[in-house]
Amino acid sequence: MGNVGKTEDIFYDAAILNEVKTKEEVISLLAKDLFEKGYVNEAYCKATLDREDNYPTGLATKPIGIAVPHSNPENVLKEAIVVAVLPQVVKFAEMGNNSSQIDVGIVFMLALKGENNHLNYLKNIVNYFKQQQNVISFHALRSKMQMREIFLKDILQIQQ
Template sequence: MKDLGLEFDKDLVLIDVDASSDGEAIEKVATHLLNKGLVKESYIKAIMEREKVFPTGLPTEGYGVAVPHTDVEHVIEQAICIATLKNPVPFKVMGSIDEMVDVKVLFMLALKEPHSQLEMLQAVIGIVQKPDILEKICTEKDTQTIFDIVKYEFENIEE
């Protein structure tokens, strides 16, 4: 098992988040992390501002994914929150100026250690590059099932 050193439980899985824009989706999921006491109030604004400058949309097979995250000073406890969106919303593609992707699922990261960002992004990308797993996450309506799928994938990351 690979220990990613973060808080993740079924309360950090949100299903059918209703949002009409990338900003609204990010704000709702970030607010959930704030309400759980895992991030500081500054996290919401910081993650939204960072997304404008460094977009995190990933055009993966089947469903678009976004991996919003921000600087460590806005985080109280390392965590990941996974949210499926009721309807896909457009996000700018990572590393692109104007390319967009319709995102169905967010893997929102709250990281306290700068060096853990790359490792965590690699773990998430490892999951979203498996179309069958991504399909299950995007279509499942039970938080426990999504939690179990993602937890299993994190525990079985190739080192």
């Protein structure tokens, strides 16, 4: 497992996005929240949307895809990760394959400073969601507290 750092260094949040219809709405809502809380600068949202168009982050986990949109480190003021459940899936392009669309129901918005950091988190997220049962049960969550707890304890394996 990659070492993903201590919880006190990074702000972890959870969201349930009931009304979103597009990946742009998902990214904009989460970026706006991070901006309002002082974790990212105002360029973060557009930079993340642009990056998603050029380097998509959809992962074809089964039965529901996940996505890990993020921006360049210069747009991050303080590190944060927001995990969001989308009860109604939205289309994201597949990582490494722009022409393939994935129905995404779980999004991890990464606002991290080091490129290495992204890779460590990605590894933990991918390993956890290789199990279909984990995808199904996480996507069914409607408690932000439970989402945050599973993210920290089971996905990142941070001892609280």
